Amino acid sequence: PTAMERARFSRPAFAAPYAADLAASALNASMDSWDQAPAASELEAAVTRTLAAEVYPHGPDPDALVTTGGTESNQLGLLLARERHGSVQVVCGAGAHHSVHRAAWLLGLPEPVTVPSGVLDPAALDEALTDLSGPLLVVATAGTTDTGRIDPLPEIADLCERHGAELHIDAAYGGPLLFSAERRGKLAGLDRAHSVTLDLHKLGWQPVAAGLLAVPDRAHLAPLGHTADYLNADDDTEAGLPDLLGRSLRTTRRPDILKIAVTLRALGRTGLGALVDRTCATARLLADLIEKTPRLELYERPTLSTV
Template identity: 45%
Template sequence: MSLLAPRSHLLNGLNAEAYRRCIAEGADRVAARLAAVEGPFTGITPDRLAPTVDAVDLDRPLHDASAALDELEETYLRDAVYFHHPRYLAHLNCPVVIPAVLGEAVLSAVNSSLDTWDQSAGATLIERRLIDWTAGRVGLGPAADGVFTSGGTQSNLEALLLAREESKSAEDLSKLRVFASEASHFSVQKSAKLLGLSAEAVVSVPCDRNKRMRTVSLAHELEKCVREGFTPMAIVATAGTTDFGSIDPLPEIAELAARHDTWLHVDAAYGCGLLVSLKNRHLLDGIERADSVTVDYHKSFFQPVSSSALLVRDRTTLRHATYHADYLNPRRTVEERIPNQVDKSLQTTRRFDALKLWMTLRVLGAEGIGALFDEVCELASDGWRLLALDPRFDVVVEPQLSTLVFRYIPERVTDPAEMDRANLHARKALFASGDAIVAGTKAGGRHYLKFTLLNPETTTADIAAVLDLIAGHAEQYLGDSLVRAS
């Protein structure tokens, strides 16, 4: 093969026109697929799709982007899970706004790396400006700072790293304790393990009937911790739990954190959309007292994955994530006031994910994003009323954000285990049909279904139709079960 062939695919000034044509064709293919999608999924199984993917000979290139796109139709695009469809109701995956996708195309082509100034230039300043903007929305004060991350799990990990290093007992990790509600994200436990804390380090605090941390229980656990000679390292309050969208009582938790001189981290990966809400910003009152905050723009700001950040009240605490390398960010760059984002990050090479949010704000504005998030929260309230009035279903809590957890209750079945099996089957059958996708979780040890509503195009009619589908699949299972039993 001539060396000219592969070089003709490098993105540079010589190949700018080829780049434009290739990207335009890719955009045309995706646009056509988006317009043609009839459901969120085709229902294809791994066993059916795997042979198509396995048949691709990666050592025999096609030498043609159009041919590669044709192949991609079969291996990916035709059977992808499409979050933009109004009956995708499963996980915390939002449809994305066009300005953010434009930003994604630009950042991928330029390919800046956000670790150092000499790899990014203006990209560094844009990220820093967005961190300041978000910290201002939170209310963290003039000393605040932060950095974009890969997602909530990384943000929570770095927040707890800072909390550990700021703790008075950082030298004796066995003494440290982290307090989080029983509905908090699993990344709290995962982070504790990665940070070398003991298996007992994370204290699970009970929730009330609305799945919010009980502050009376938190106060009790904090006092017990001190009484037994341990050190409260951090309290993790959640502003939007993954399962229920519940928001812990932030002002009361902040009071307890201050009383015990304990780092307060607020995991607002989901609830950060309230920062731009036109109606419900008050639900985050108290977040301004946090020492650190996790935000996931790719959950409730309608951004493509990934676009997230960790914010801190005191920028000096980020020094705990700083390491200097002579080839990258030598100490002299600090004296020269060169802004290197790697000094704040757990990552080194890092994408310019901030550009997506920047483009969104410059086109839609904060109020535009907030209006979209308010729509899905209102939709969840409408969905809750539908469920509460429908005798076929049991709904767990009235939503604060946009999540509904419920379960089908067959009229003629009293065995909870059989109800579990009916709900599990309904979810699986619905996914296999491709008509809709819902999530599942557990509440009180029993299996429940979950709607995570993040698409403003979803309607109450969609919700009602999916509920009917769920009931139909559950009844089909129960009918077949009776036949099998006889």
Template identity: 40%
Template structure:
């Protein structure tokens, strides 16, 4: 037994307890507090050293290269020490881990994280607090509730607002639409007391932008509506929902045969960062008594922006709002919330269990509001971040990445080798290598795909790809306040070079044929 384990055993005997079972010396406890400190220091030192010596955003390693290493590990034979396990992890994970903190990472909506949130992650993981009932989450429950009220105030909701932390935007959107479904079903039953919910479901429709997140369609499928219940509303040339098109959709689907149960406005589309005209959409919803959900998973960072809060004008008129703190508040995954203007409606999905959250319990039990039961205390990360940095500093970083996106848009828009689609409202740019004298569209598609792959395998950068009108486009997603326009000028040159080399090679092959 290790010295730490022996000390723990002696301490237990001194208190009249039985000697601990084998393996219990690895449990976080009062007896192992010093061991925990030593292990954490060792782990943080290794991580710090890796961060210092690694200077690339990714390696482009293929699954076939890594799979034999992972599959070759004998999980039934432990290594016996944390140091050995961390050394093994170096080549199984860290060697190829994607670095969101690298300025040349610009692929998906994954952000670098702030240090106070990482500290909070360590604390909440060590204590393993589950915020489902008061008995298990004393203090943690109140911290989450306070953060929900803070977010509701930023949105512009009144004192009756409420909400709950979730695993991410997908769960937040599902929760919002479940509430909307219950409201719509109740309305149908009020009109026809004999109707059953199962007969209401085929009549329900959800109107949303053609560029909204796929989680809206997934939610419809999970709710038994089917993805065909989601109606894609056309957008303008900035990829924002067109109010006139929404009005026409209402005329088509808010009829005797079908009912629009909700409209989902998007405040920050995944590809374009486009923000739907929330005020105009909200006015149409109020006129017809239709539930409005705003998916601000991406754009929610604007709530603390010193200069761009106005882009979310009208959000206070929503019934529910999704905010992902693990996108534009620089939090580790997971950290998201659903905020509800009238908190009382959360009770429509409440289930009471006598062993967990009995109906007569006077204490606040967050399981009453959540789709999850066991749930991590993820709110602690945002809490500690706010107490160290404050919202003004977070908002300044949000503005910084949007400013950078506008500068990079200027580079691309002025470059005849590229076609850029939309000037960004947030921090994404969709563009394509397509010089003035370009080849067939299929060749340009392949050239863009090749450039993206070549950039990654050369460790020079990581960018995303998307499809527009069945053509391949590239995408920058900028969420790193430490990145500069110079970083992206270099990426643009690298992408152009790789794409040009590909087209030359294609032309040579055609000539040889």
């Protein structure tokens, strides 16, 4: 490792998110009104917008919500789609995370139509979308839970456009490839989704919880707008203080953004990207070793870090 890498991967840099989490616990700020957590609120606004702009570099006004993880992010993605259309029929690959099915159940949506997949097969998806009517939401996965596969996002986005369907991409696992100059191309098409699940307690070196839901336009979050007298006093609203209830389904909520911000400050995009690269390269090395070992059978070449 170079001196720069040694500095990046030094123990203090790795310990940063845990120290930040301890500070967040000690300060115990709650993100349900600005006056309880002014610094954390400003930090959250800055970091979520920055991360959303990584997903949606062409805007128009990217933003992200902080969640408890992939499950809540997927649920929010489906909820926002339902609010745009009244109801939606979800179509997903057989390898989609179970939280997609659970979210559909919870939100009173029809049972998702499941398309056979290793990765989601565009021909099978085309057929399903042709057969279905009404508002449709395709859920693609960038990093499946079992094997880390990435669905063919550009082809899926094309099909969605052709059939007038919306697209949500669950990039809970694969999203951090965005930080790697070498690997971010594997996520081409991500920015064509109406919403994207990210989860930095998977491939982002964060303690739980560190989920996000990114959208290309802040205006898409309007359905979550909600106020309560004790958290939105008239004089606060008149003073222009933001309504934080509209940034989550939760009320009291930890400033989970602090550890993410501290990690970004300690490692930077290139530092995080280097960790992603190193992890994926190690997975490939393990796969090489398995291939050379007659007693072992390799299921498939790794896409991410799963072997």
